[in-house]
Amino acid sequence: MAYQLLKYALGGEYKEPRFFRDCQTPKKSYDAVIIGGGGHGLAAAYYLAKDHGITNVAVLEKGYIGGGNTGRNTTIVRSNYLTPDGVNFYDASVKLFEGLSTELDINLFYSNRGHFTLAHSESAMRTMRWRAEVNKHVGVKSRVVGTDEIAKACPQMDLSCSGKSPIQGALYHEPGSIARHDAVAWGYARGADSMGVEIFQNTEVQGIDIKDGQVQGVQTSRGYISTGKVLSAVAGFTPRICKMVDLKTPIVIHPLQACVSEPMKPWLDTILVSGSLHVYVSQSSRGELVMGSSLDPYEFHSTRSTFDFVEGLTSHIVDMFPFLSNVKIVRQWAGMADITPDFAPIMGMTPIKGFYLDAGWGTWGFKATPISGKTMAHTLANDKPHDLIHSFRLSRFEEYELTGEKGAASVGH
Amino acid sequence: MKLLNCPVNGVRPLSEFIFGGECREMPNPETSTDLEWASYVHYRDNAPGIKKEWWYHSPSGTWFIAERNTLSDEVLSTYLHGKAPAKNTKEQSA
Numbered sequence: 001m002a003y004q005l006l007k008y009a010l011g012g013e014y015k016e017p018r019f020f021r022d023c024q025t026p027k028k029s030y031d032a033v034i035i036g037g038g039g040h041g042l043a044a045a046y047y048l049a050k051d052h053g054i055t056n057v058a059v060l061e062k063g064y065i066g067g068g069n070t071g072r073n074t075t076i077v078r079s080n081y082l083t084p085d086g087v088n089f090y091d092a093s094v095k096l097f098e099g100l101s102t103e104l105d106i107n108l109f110y111s112n113r114g115h116f117t118l119a120h121s122e123s124a125m126r127t128m129r130w131r132a133e134v135n136k137h138v139g140v141k142s143r144v145v146g147t148d149e150i151a152k153a154c155p156q157m158d159l160s161c162s163g164k165s166p167i168q169g170a171l172y173h174e175p176g177s178i179a180r181h182d183a184v185a186w187g188y189a190r191g192a193d194s195m196g197v198e199i200f201q202n203t204e205v206q207g208i209d210i211k212d213g214q215v216q217g218v219q220t221s222r223g224y225i226s227t228g229k230v231l232s233a234v235a236g237f238t239p240r241i242c243k244m245v246d247l248k249t250p251i252v253i254h255p256l257q258a259c260v261s262e263p264m265k266p267w268l269d270t271i272l273v274s275g276s277l278h279v280y281v282s283q284s285s286r287g288e289l290v291m292g293s294s295l296d297p298y299e300f301h302s303t304r305s306t307f308d309f310v311e312g313l314t315s316h317i318v319d320m321f322p323f324l325s326n327v328k329i330v331r332q333w334a335g336m337a338d339i340t341p342d343f344a345p346i347m348g349m350t351p352i353k354g355f356y357l358d359a360g361w362g363t364w365g366f367k368a369t370p371i372s373g374k375t376m377a378h379t380l381a382n383d384k385p386h387d388l389i390h391s392f393r394l395s396r397f398e399e400y401e402l403t404g405e406k407g408a409a410s411v412g413h
Numbered sequence: 414m415k416l417l418n419c420p421v422n423g424v425r426p427l428s429e430f431i432f433g434g435e436c437r438e439m440p441n442p443e444t445s446t447d448l449e450w451a452s453y454v455h456y457r458d459n460a461p462g463i464k465k466e467w468w469y470h471s472p473s474g475t476w477f478i479a480e481r482n483t484l485s486d487e488v489l490s491t492y493l494h495g496k497a498p499a500k501n502t503k504e505q506s507a
Contacts, residue, residue, distance in 0.1 A: 250457065301461035
């Protein structure tokens, strides 16, 4: 066995094929250019090719695919939002996620866990009841549960949270799941590539050429590409891309940090979120506890992580699970979250013809990967926003028609 | 511990401060159009760079201005609103 392994390693011929071609030189022009090779951009490329037959598409990624917020989130998929439009949108995403491993022929480790949003106060319980009723109305499985049901689902938890903030109840969301986030990017990349989409890594967009209010092309570190349609799907880099086209948005960038513990035997079946303790936690298929927190408190365009964050987060985790006090944290990191005032995304058309935005994904982007790709592909192909994303249009701000989802954000309110 | 220089109370730990967002001039609400007002309320050029921001020193209730590089998190100066920025007050930020 050791000999065979050595032979395989030195043989230089690895049987595992590449997921997508190693594109180096872009063509002179494409029907559409997608900036950002994260889950959202690659999903949009995939559905442009699959649903609309538009395959002459380039995806430009400054770093490597899935290396931005796609690989930095805490992998939770859920649809227990607050506005009917939000619930409908995220529910469509959950349904796509459920069949995605088969569709993309890659194991996404999609694991349905059930999702508890813990309430530690009467006002939090009120929000839970509100969300449960909106969810039920739209046909999404969410309900308010008491402490007995929480204790049954997670007997390891101290329901008094070390006596500091006793749990009164929770919003239970049955479809809540976790998935392997980077595999989502790889799966969409392979699918798009196999239909002809070209993916360029290490390719930076340096400028966007606009004439008479219409996109003409994109200046990149690999030369100029002419195109009439550009989709920006760059999360925390959105303000920098928007500056290239002189477009102002309400997006503010805050770092969002997360960490994982050392791996342990499986003990935590469910996904737990506490808005009051600023914590969300689940156990990955590798046995690590994946833990996230609230946003860093001020604008900052960086992916640095801090000791303050680990100290604050773990103290709350230990309040919930005192027996974890000796467990080690093995990795911590940050992503740049593009936060909007109403905690809903900004999707669709812009005042610039041919410039489309898929942005404002703040702390809620991973779960929307399939549906954002599908609806943005529809929007690009038809030059008309998809019905599901009407409430997320950029112009809602000047029309004072905000889509208030703050009450459904995991933490930080 | 990250520090910030409050123009009234001197150098204090960052945990004593609250971020108040970018400092922007308010258009005259009587004369501005709906779109101008909406732009003031919502739209920002939030590309990274040196920004003038509102900060609040919570224990003393002091609102003041900080000029900060939002890419490097370097604070260049802090001063009370309307007071000319003092020279050579380059702040520590690491």
